[in-house]
Amino acid sequence: MIRPHDSIIIQTLGRFIIPVVQIFGLYVLFFGQYGPGGGFVGGVILGTGMILSVLIFGHDASRSQYARNILHADGVGMLIYAGVGGLCMIGGGEFLNYADLEIPGLETASRRSLGIVLTQIGVALDVAVTAVSIVFSLSAEEIMENSIDG
Amino acid sequence: MIFSYEIILLLLLLITAAGAIMVKDLMSSVLLLGSYSFFLALVWAWTGAVDVAFVEAVVGAGLATVLFLLTLFRTAPKDTRLRRPLPSLITLIVFPLVGVLLLYAASDLPGYGDPNSPASVHVSPTYLEQSYQDSHTLNVVTSVLMDYRSLDTMVETVVIFASGIACALLLRRHG
Numbered sequence: 001m002i003r004p005h006d007s008i009i010i011q012t013l014g015r016f017i018i019p020v021v022q023i024f025g026l027y028v029l030f031f032g033q034y035g036p037g038g039g040f041v042g043g044v045i046l047g048t049g050m051i052l053s054v055l056i057f058g059h060d061a062s063r064s065q066y067a068r069n070i071l072h073a074d075g076v077g078m079l080i081y082a083g084v085g086g087l088c089m090i091g092g093g094e095f096l097n098y099a100d101l102e103i104p105g106l107e108t109a110s111r112r113s114l115g116i117v118l119t120q121i122g123v124a125l126d127v128a129v130t131a132v133s134i135v136f137s138l139s140a141e142e143i144m145e146n147s148i149d150g
Numbered sequence: 151m152i153f154s155y156e157i158i159l160l161l162l163l164l165i166t167a168a169g170a171i172m173v174k175d176l177m178s179s180v181l182l183l184g185s186y187s188f189f190l191a192l193v194w195a196w197t198g199a200v201d202v203a204f205v206e207a208v209v210g211a212g213l214a215t216v217l218f219l220l221t222l223f224r225t226a227p228k229d230t231r232l233r234r235p236l237p238s239l240i241t242l243i244v245f246p247l248v249g250v251l252l253l254y255a256a257s258d259l260p261g262y263g264d265p266n267s268p269a270s271v272h273v274s275p276t277y278l279e280q281s282y283q284d285s286h287t288l289n290v291v292t293s294v295l296m297d298y299r300s301l302d303t304m305v306e307t308v309v310i311f312a313s314g315i316a317c318a319l320l321l322r323r324h325g
Binding site: 028033035036037039040041044045047048051074075077082085095096098110112115116119120123126127129130131133134135137138140 | 300313
């Protein structure tokens with residue numbers, strides 16, 4: 001179990017910096033089509049923001065609620081990615097060929113662009129959940145030791 | 151003098167990598183590894199691979215350092231001293247030989263940025279020319295990863311998912 005950090009400096013800084021990190025993660029995620037970045041890096045930054053809140057405010061703080069809740073989304077990112085592929089197959093094409101996404105009023109290139117955005121969201125969600133999940137796994141045994149000691 | 155920047159970066163890489171191995175305290179070793187990742191990210195950015203540099207800086211210096219430190223707090227809180235035996239005679243003979251062999255082989259590689267090298271005449275020109283018309287994506291790296299090579303990226307996602315599940319299975323047995 002990770003307890004809240006004592007230092008008031010770190011607590012204040014965390015309160016200020018975590019939203020900035022999260023917004024930067026979203027920016028990197030959605031700007032990946034126009035500059036460096038993309039689903040993987042964006043997901044890692046989003047996950048790192050949540051890990052930071054767990055490290056600073058502890059497991060049980062209300063600020064870490066988001067990090068605890070997102071663990072229920074394990075596998076959803078993969079589902080989104082494969083689901084986009086499945087939608088392409090429903091549209092009558094190959095698996096993950098975004099040109100066959102059945103969206104009226106979009107030309108082929110825009111469909112591909114949309115498919116890239118959707119799959120990037122899937123990758124980002126998967127990576128973020130995995131990062132938070134590994135941190136929770138690494139601090140899981142301490143919960144057990146504490147319950148034995150106390 | 152771009153050349154001297156390169157030399158300085160590579161020297162820093164060597165120093166931090168050697169330091170991460172030689173240092174006795176595991177905590178300093180982890181932090182040196184993080185700085186090694188930062189210098190490596192600078193090298194990637196210098197060679198023009200900005201996406202790789204981004205991933206290296208975020209994952210290598212950020213996330214991996216946090217995971218290493220959390221592991222360190224769990225496994226070895228007190229005794230962090232390591233005992234390293236001297237390298238054996240075979241190691242001293244074989245490793246320089248392998249190094250010489252690799253240097254010899256490296257002389258056959260195409261030059262840096264050579265437009266006629268096999269890597270830049272096969273499919274890369276098609277990607278660079280067709281990317282925007284095909285998918286309205288300016289960043290060619292993203293369109294290669296997410297569109298042209300989409301299935302590979304999906305299986306990578308499966309690997310990441312599996313690693314998270316494996317960590318949970320191994321570490322949360324009693325939870």
